Amino acid sequence: MDMLGMYPTFYVPEIGSAWVMGIIGTIHVVASHTSVGAAFLFALLATKAYRESRPELMDYVKRYGKVLLVFSYIIGSVTGVGIWYAITIASPRGTAGLIHNFVWVWAAEWVYFTVEVIGVYALVYLIEKVDRLTHLKLTWAFALASWATMLLIVGILSFMMWPGNDSWYLTGSTNDAFYNINFFAHLGVRTGSMLVMAVIVGLMIAGSMREKSPALRIEAVRTIVPMGILGGALAVLMFFYYLETLPYNAKVMLHSHLLPRYAAGMVLVVTITFIYFLAAWAKPLFLRNWITVPLFLFVAIIGVWPEERTRESMRKPYVAGQYIYGNQTIARDVPGKGILSEIEHISKHGILGIHPFIPETLRTVSEENRREVGELLAKISCGNCHSLEPGSPLRNLPDKFHGSTDVELIAAFINGPLKNGSVPYMPRIDLPEQETYAIATFIASQNLGERNRPSMPVDTTQSGATGEQ
Known part of the structure; x- marks a missing residue:
């Protein structure tokens, strides 16, 4: 029997691996977008x-540049x-798939990033130490290198959202993957947001x-x-264009789950930011830290975090190219x-x-280990998108089943919509x-608690229970 090319499962209790990536990613986006926008x-x-x-304007550039070195280039790099x-540890096969497609794109991005890092130091510390034309050339080179890193990423x-057509699946070409249907709309949103x-x-x-x-x-x-x-x-105009480039599963997820939760906040962020900019232009001297710092945190937390979470969630059930599920299963043929x-x-x-990476003691299901097997299978099959503890914030499975302790009901969902692949934003799990029933038993036991675990006869002669062909 052929083993799958799977890796060990990385699972973070309560928040799940997806929130670990989301929290780090949000901080990185705030830092990196600031650096690219500031370059221009x-x-x-x-x-x-x-x-x-007007040489006095360069005093402002120097002050901003020094802050950028700490805020964006240290925090952003870390x-x-x-x-x-x-x-790599939460989605190793997805990461491998991206590297195999874009290794030279990433290599180019690192070259531009090197130019960017050198450029910001040169820009800040060579003010008034080189002639104006040379410094201006350095400044624009820094700006273009910064934007190039964003364009490539x-x-x-x-x-990762999707190629948009069948060309890449048939050719495997980096160009077909890179210049996908979503590219220009996404680039427009990011370019506006960075400013x-x-x-x-x-x-x-x-x-x-x-x-x-x-x-x-x-x-x-x-x-x-x-x-x-x-x-x-x-950013707003390109966002509406961006919505038109999404695949069906993303639109279903967006309208059924994400917009009801985040739409009001997104509109509020856009409105307050616009009013803030107008007020700052009208009354520049009224700017104080007690105004500017809270508004920065407001945009970062209420604006960037939901935006990044929405973009990541819309890809579901895929993690890359609509051929690798979030649970690392290869979901379709890619002849190219x-x-x-x-x-x-x-x-x-x-x-x-x-x-x-299944322990030998868990390859065969028994009455004694069924819940433990179910927990392991739930982490492998579901843990990338869901947490497993009741009440936890990352779409936790017990609450998704409304606290049900009915093993048959939970198993019916797995054997029905999931097995048939009829839920657009969830992977096909057959x-x-x-x-x-091991997974269903575990989910039911999470709602019952440790003292009252559901019991169900187990037929260990089933091929799926023994691991035999």
């Missing part, structure tokens, strides 16, 4: 300062490594420069705020890569017999009877 604000301010002989660590992130985040942080810098002349603060604020307004308008679906193989042999 610096280019705009430097161009204005040199053309109009969380960038954190994302790699988190996705967006191509990969967009492929918004950069201006919000820029207003924090301006509000803290109380020792500088009022004229400098007014000039800096009124120069950057229009960029934030234009960026916000671009020589990849075959594993759904039927799992249906025939079960997970217990063909997953290489398991032998004994594995299905």
Whole structure:
């Protein structure tokens, strides 16, 4: 019997592995978007300062640049490594699939990132130490390298949603994967958002420069705020275009689960940010830390976190390219890569017999170990998208079954909609009877508690229970 190319399952109690990646990713997005957007604000301010002989504007650029070095390039770099660590252990096959498709794209992105890091140091510490033209060239090179890192990553992130057509599945070409139907819309949203985040942080810098002349603060604020307004308008317009590029499963998830929860908050963030920018432009000297810092946190927590969670959730049940499920199962054939679906193989042999990291003591289901087997199977099959503890925040399975302790009812759902693949945003899970009832027993026991576990006769002669062919 052929073993699957699976890895050990990484599961974080209560919040699940998805929230670990989400929390790290949100911090990284705030830092990285600020750095890319700020690069263009610096280019705009430097161009204005040199053309109009306004060297005092470079004092603002220098102050902002030093903050950027700590906020974006230390926090952003650390969380960038954190994302790699988190996705590698939580979604190893998805990560491997992306690397096999985009290894040279990532290599190019790292080259641009190196230019970006060198560029921000040169931009900040060479002010007034090199001639204006040289410094302006460095500033624009920094801006373009920063945006190039975003462009390359967006191509990969967009492929994670879906290729949009059958070309990539047939050719396996990096170009077919990168220039997918979602790419330009996603790039537009990110480009607009980066300017918004950069201006919000820029207003924090301006509000803290109380020792500088009022004229400098007014000039800096009124120069950057229009960029934030234009960026916000671009992000909103491209977001509506983005919605039209989504696959069916994403639209179902969006309208049935995500918009009812997050739509009001998203509208509130856009409205308050727009009002904030107008007020800052009208009254630049009124900016204070007690205004700018809470508004930054408001946008980061109420704006960026739901946006990132929504984008990640809309991909479900897939983690990459609509061919790898979140539970690491290969869901469809990809002839261009020589990849075959594993759904039927799992249906025939079960997970217990063909997953290489199942303990030998759990490969056969018995009355004594059925709940333990069910817990392991639930973590393998469901733990990437759901937590397993009642009341926990990540779409926990016990609450999804409304606290049911009916093993038959839970098993019927697994043997019905999940087995048939009729729920667009959940993976097709087709398991032998004994594995299905093991999962159902575990979920029911979570609602009963440890003292009252459900009991059900077990036929250990079933092929799915013994792992035999």
